[in-house]
Amino acid sequence: MQLSKDDALRAYRMMKTIREFEERIQKEFATGDMPGFVHLYAGEEACGTGIMMHLTDEDRISSTHRGHGHCIAKGCDVEGMMAELFGKVTGLCRGKGGSMHIADLDKGMLGANGIVGAGSPLVCGAGLAAKLDGNGRVAVAFFGDGGSNQGTTFESLNLAKVWNLPCIFVCENNGWAEATSSKWSVACGNVADRAGAFGMPGVTVDGHDFFAVYEAAGEAIELARSGGGPSLIECQVNRYYGHEEGDAQTYRDPKEMVKIRETRDCIVNFTRRVTEMGLVEPDALAAIDGETATLIEGAVAFARSSPEPGPEDLLTDVYISY
Amino acid sequence: MARKISYRQAIIEALDQEMARDEKIIVMGEDVVGGAGTDMEDEAWGGPFGLTSGLYAKYGGDRIMDTPISESAFIGAAVGAASAGYRPVAELMFCDFLGVCFDQIYNQAAKFRYMFGGKATTPVVIRTAIGAGLRAAAQHSQSLHPIFTHVPGLKCVIPSSPYEAKGLLIASIRDNDPVIFCEHKALFETMGDVPEEPYAIPLGEANYVREGSDITIVTHGLMVTRAKEVAASLEGDGIDCEIIDLRTTSPLDEDTILESAENTGRVVVIDEATPRCNIAGDISSLVNEQLFGKLKAPVQRITAPHTPVPFSPALEDLWLPDNARIEQAIRDAVAYAGA
Numbered sequence: 001m002q003l004s005k006d007d008a009l010r011a012y013r014m015m016k017t018i019r020e021f022e023e024r025i026q027k028e029f030a031t032g033d034m035p036g037f038v039h040l041y042a043g044e045e046a047c048g049t050g051i052m053m054h055l056t057d058e059d060r061i062s063s064t065h066r067g068h069g070h071c072i073a074k075g076c077d078v079e080g081m082m083a084e085l086f087g088k089v090t091g092l093c094r095g096k097g098g099s100m101h102i103a104d105l106d107k108g109m110l111g112a113n114g115i116v117g118a119g120s121p122l123v124c125g126a127g128l129a130a131k132l133d134g135n136g137r138v139a140v141a142f143f144g145d146g147g148s149n150q151g152t153t154f155e156s157l158n159l160a161k162v163w164n165l166p167c168i169f170v171c172e173n174n175g176w177a178e179a180t181s182s183k184w185s186v187a188c189g190n191v192a193d194r195a196g197a198f199g200m201p202g203v204t205v206d207g208h209d210f211f212a213v214y215e216a217a218g219e220a221i222e223l224a225r226s227g228g229g230p231s232l233i234e235c236q237v238n239r240y241y242g243h244e245e246g247d248a249q250t251y252r253d254p255k256e257m258v259k260i261r262e263t264r265d266c267i268v269n270f271t272r273r274v275t276e277m278g279l280v281e282p283d284a285l286a287a288i289d290g291e292t293a294t295l296i297e298g299a300v301a302f303a304r305s306s307p308e309p310g311p312e313d314l315l316t317d318v319y320i321s322y
Numbered sequence: 323m324a325r326k327i328s329y330r331q332a333i334i335e336a337l338d339q340e341m342a343r344d345e346k347i348i349v350m351g352e353d354v355v356g357g358a359g360t361d362m363e364d365e366a367w368g369g370p371f372g373l374t375s376g377l378y379a380k381y382g383g384d385r386i387m388d389t390p391i392s393e394s395a396f397i398g399a400a401v402g403a404a405s406a407g408y409r410p411v412a413e414l415m416f417c418d419f420l421g422v423c424f425d426q427i428y429n430q431a432a433k434f435r436y437m438f439g440g441k442a443t444t445p446v447v448i449r450t451a452i453g454a455g456l457r458a459a460a461q462h463s464q465s466l467h468p469i470f471t472h473v474p475g476l477k478c479v480i481p482s483s484p485y486e487a488k489g490l491l492i493a494s495i496r497d498n499d500p501v502i503f504c505e506h507k508a509l510f511e512t513m514g515d516v517p518e519e520p521y522a523i524p525l526g527e528a529n530y531v532r533e534g535s536d537i538t539i540v541t542h543g544l545m546v547t548r549a550k551e552v553a554a555s556l557e558g559d560g561i562d563c564e565i566i567d568l569r570t571t572s573p574l575d576e577d578t579i580l581e582s583a584e585n586t587g588r589v590v591v592i593d594e595a596t597p598r599c600n601i602a603g604d605i606s607s608l609v610n611e612q613l614f615g616k617l618k619a620p621v622q623r624i625t626a627p628h629t630p631v632p633f634s635p636a637l638e639d640l641w642l643p644d645n646a647r648i649e650q651a652i653r654d655a656v657a658y659a660g661a
Contacts, residue, residue, distance in 0.1 A: 060406060094439030103438040110405055111438065115429050121398020122430065128399055129406035132348070132384055155395035162390055317440035318474050319499045320526070320573045
C-alpha cells in the first residue's frame, strides 16, 4: 500500500505526538501533581496510528485503559487531554473522567475504558448504526491480550459476524496483562488464530512496524466499508513502561526492553524507512519534532494553570442528584 | 379513546407507536423476532412472552433483530448504538440475566454522561421481566430493581398496570438517559383501560392510586394490585388507606411520598424485593429522617424474606408478600399506641 508524502508526515506527527505526550506524562506523574493512575502507550504508537490513518471523525472507536494514544490518533485535543489527566475543569470531560475515561464523541472516540474487554460490545453497536445508516462508516474496537480473553470479546466477535457488521477488532498484544504473560494466558498460538472460529479473516502483524499495521488495517477496513463484515487484527508489540506508572516490572527483564527500544522502535524505524525511500526530507520530520515539543509544553502549561472543577460541578451531568 | 387491553398488549402498542413515530428506534433481543435466519420468520415468536409480537411483520429485520444468546454483546451493542444516534430498546428476557451483562449497563451506559463531562447521551431502554409467582424458581423470579435503582445514571421504571405500561414505556423511549424498564411477569395478562393514542407518563412522578386519611401505602408493580384489594377490604372496618404507586424507583418522587406520609402520619411500604438495601428500607429511612416526630406509628416494611425465591408453590406463596401480611401491617400501624 503506497503512502503519500502527506500521509507519511501525518503518520509521523501522530506517532511523535503520542510519544512526546506519554513521556511527558511519565515525568509529570512522577512529580506527584497528577492524580490517579496512568497507563502509558509508548512503544505501541504504530498500532493506533496504522489503524487511525484510515479513519475519519465519522468512524467510531472504543479504546482501553491504555487509551491516550488512541485518543491522540483519533484527533482528540491534546490540551484538553492533558487538562483531563490533571483533573481540571478545562479537560475533555471537565475533569470527571480522567485518564481511563477520556472520550470525545464528536471525534468518534467512544472512550477509553476502565473495564478490560468492555469496548467490543459498544463497537458492535456503533457498527450496527453504521450498517443501518448505510453510510460506509466503520467501527474499531481496540483491546489488549488481556481483553482478548474476556467473554465480551468472544460474544462481540460472534455477534459482529452474525449481524455482518462493519467492525474491526484490533488486539494490541503487548505481551502482558498487568504482570501476566500472554504466552501463558492465551491458550492458542496467536490471538488472531481465533478469528477462524468466528468465520472472519484474522491476521497477526508486527505492531512495531507502521507499514505492516497500515496495510493490514487498510484491507480490513476496506472489506468492512464495502459490506464484507468484520475482521480481527492482532498487532504484536511491546509497551515501554509498566502496566501503570509505579509498576516495578519485576516480571520482565529490563535488558529486554532496552534491546527492543534500540532495535525495533516504531518511530526510529519509520523515520529510517521514509527517509531512505526519499519520501520525506529529514528536515520536515525535524520540524514536526519541534512543533510537537511545543504542543506538549503548551498543553502542560495550559493544564497546570487551569482551574479545578468547583463544588457546583459535583452534581451536574447526571439526570438527578439527591 | 380508552378501551381495555392487557399489560402485554400495552407494551406492544407502545413499541409499535414509537417505532412508527421515529425510525431511529430499533429493538433487539433473544427471540424478539424468533426464527431469524429460517424460513419461519413470518410466523415469528415475538419473544417468549409475546411482548414484541407483530413488530417484525410491520418493521422488518432492520428495525427488530434477533441476537445470539450473548447478553453482554447485544446489551452493549444497544448502548453503543445509542451513542451513535439510535434509540435502541433491548430486551433482557429476565432481569435475573443481569449477571451476564451488568458491566455494559452500570459501568458503561449509566456512566457515560457524567464521566464524559455531560457530552454524551445514551438513550437506551432495557426492558426486562421481573417478579415472582410463576413457579419459575430462583433464577427466573427475582425483583432486582433495587440494584438498578442504586446506580446513579440509570432510571428504573416499574409499571403497575396496562395504562402505566404504555405511558411509561413511551416516556422511557423518549428519554435521553438509560432506562431499565421492569415488567412484572404476573401482570402480563391483566386488563385495564388504555387510551389508543400515544401518551407519555413523566418519569419521576408517583401516582395517587387511592386517596385516604389514615395510612399511606407506598408500593410499585404487582404489589399495587394487592394494596388496592387490601384497602378495599379494610374500608368496612373504617380504615381509610391512601395508596401511592411509585411508578419509578429512580428518579424517586420524594415529595409525593412525604406529602402523603405527613398527611396520614402512618406509612407501610411494600416491596417485592428481598429486604436488605431495597426500596422499602430506603423509603422508610427517608420518611423517618424527614418526618420524625410527626409520625403516629413506626414505618412498616413488607418485603420478601432474605432468601432466594423457592420453587415449591407452598413456599413461593409464603415468599411473596400476600394480602394477609399487608393487612396485618396496616392494622398494626393503625392500632399502634406508642412505646
